Amino acid sequence: MPKIAIDPVTRIEGHLRVEAQVDGGQVKDAWASSTMFRGIELILKNRDPRDAWAFAQRI
Amino acid sequence: MGEGKDLRDSSPTVYQALRQRGVSRRDFMKFCSLMAATLALPASFAPKIAEALEKAKRPSLVWLEFQDCCGNTESFLRASNPTVVDIVLDVLSVDYHETIMAPAGKDAEKSLQDVVKNQKGKYICVVEGAIPTRDGGVYCCVGGRAAIDIAKEVCGNSLATIAMGACAWDGGIPSANPNPTGAVGVKDVISGVPIINLPGCPANVVNLTGTVVHYLTFGSLPLTDNNGAPLFGYGTRIHDACQRRAHYDAGRYVRQWGDEGHRNGWCLYYMGCKGPETYKNCPTALWNDRTSWPVGAGHNCIGCASPKFWDTMTPFYSRLASIPGFGVESTADKVGLGLAIATAAGVTAHAIARAGRKHIRHEDEEKTAKTEDK
Numbered sequence: 366m367p368k369i370a371i372d373p374v375t376r377i378e379g380h381l382r383v384e385a386q387v388d389g390g391q392v393k394d395a396w397a398s399s400t401m402f403r404g405i406e407l408i409l410k411n412r413d414p415r416d417a418w419a420f421a422q423r424i
Numbered sequence: 425m426g427e428g429k430d431l432r433d434s435s436p437t438v439y440q441a442l443r444q445r446g447v448s449r450r451d452f453m454k455f456c457s458l459m460a461a462t463l464a465l466p467a468s469f470a471p472k473i474a475e476a477l478e479k480a481k482r483p484s485l486v487w488l489e490f491q492d493c494c495g496n497t498e499s500f501l502r503a504s505n506p507t508v509v510d511i512v513l514d515v516l517s518v519d520y521h522e523t524i525m526a527p528a529g530k531d532a533e534k535s536l537q538d539v540v541k542n543q544k545g546k547y548i549c550v551v552e553g554a555i556p557t558r559d560g561g562v563y564c565c566v567g568g569r570a571a572i573d574i575a576k577e578v579c580g581n582s583l584a585t586i587a588m589g590a591c592a593w594d595g596g597i598p599s600a601n602p603n604p605t606g607a608v609g610v611k612d613v614i615s616g617v618p619i620i621n622l623p624g625c626p627a628n629v630v631n632l633t634g635t636v637v638h639y640l641t642f643g644s645l646p647l648t649d650n651n652g653a654p655l656f657g658y659g660t661r662i663h664d665a666c667q668r669r670a671h672y673d674a675g676r677y678v679r680q681w682g683d684e685g686h687r688n689g690w691c692l693y694y695m696g697c698k699g700p701e702t703y704k705n706c707p708t709a710l711w712n713d714r715t716s717w718p719v720g721a722g723h724n725c726i727g728c729a730s731p732k733f734w735d736t737m738t739p740f741y742s743r744l745a746s747i748p749g750f751g752v753e754s755t756a757d758k759v760g761l762g763l764a765i766a767t768a769a770g771v772t773a774h775a776i777a778r779a780g781r782k783h784i785r786h787e788d789e790e791k792t793a794k795t796e797d798k
Contacts, residue, residue, distance in 0.1 A: 371529035373566050375522045378494040380566060401564040403491050403554075404604030408597065413739035419726060420734070423493040423597050423625070 492553025558606030698727030
């Protein structure tokens, strides 16, 4: 079965890749993956809790 | 686009493009006045800018998004006045921007490749977001390619690259301690092309437009400070242009959120305001279509245009900057030590010199504040 990939997916905020398995013009299976990682959770650790909003807001 | 031919030769000038979109001559002149003010030029320069934009072709622009939150794109698009959006989008011919472009997937990649190939050395590249370097750059990929590879190709073939926002400038939030993905700024991995940095989280669209208009008007990129940031936007300390400055000088401070001082718009220094340490034109350029800015709205400046601000300017609500590891009650001496460590971590010598300068100034202000407090 042919597999198609759409990367980048545009008109969204963030990075997204979609792969789909196509059979006879029909999508049989599909996978979406976010192709960017920063580790904001790791960066937030051990910081002043009053600052958390500013960090989390940048997700 | 034609093979090897610059089709922009037959494209409309900035002014023609604006007129075609229904922007009146009056709005155009208002825009030119805004640009003269943004570039810190006398109002008499507005006609010179107008004359230049009447002749200038719109530069091709590609916008790359890497480790970002899209905040600079929001800043770029979120002017509430449609005329301003039109003007910005018409001054800049945005040929590739994942968030706003119609094509996706391979077609999107083709749009980018067309510009890189056909406009080599002639287009402006705007970068939003940091570039991860750890593990071969796998932490940000577009179209199956690592951000660092895309940046080297697209920035490397540009006329000039504009690093928009804190992340693209010095790594920003992804590079904050402990920098899980080895994120860096554009200047750390790209060389050989002029780079203009627009620090801030986000950067203000007037500074982006101002940089391009400066190039179209004078044929050169604007003068920059030791961070590579345009002096017109980053040459003034926030504290010196602050609307609450008179309260600082008179010793009238907010001591608690919602107290009498806060209700009366007094100085936010004791609430952790980083305005005395931060260089940016927020008080004059303003935000949200020039309606207000954080300090105007009653919140302290968080120092987002300062080097490594997520580490050096936090905790945001503490008067003294502290470095992670030193705790909330760090002394100024410890902060100095922290900055020395940051040098070892690879912050540029220039940034340190500037941070040091600010550090000294900060101590002076501390004294002043204490004196006035008595």
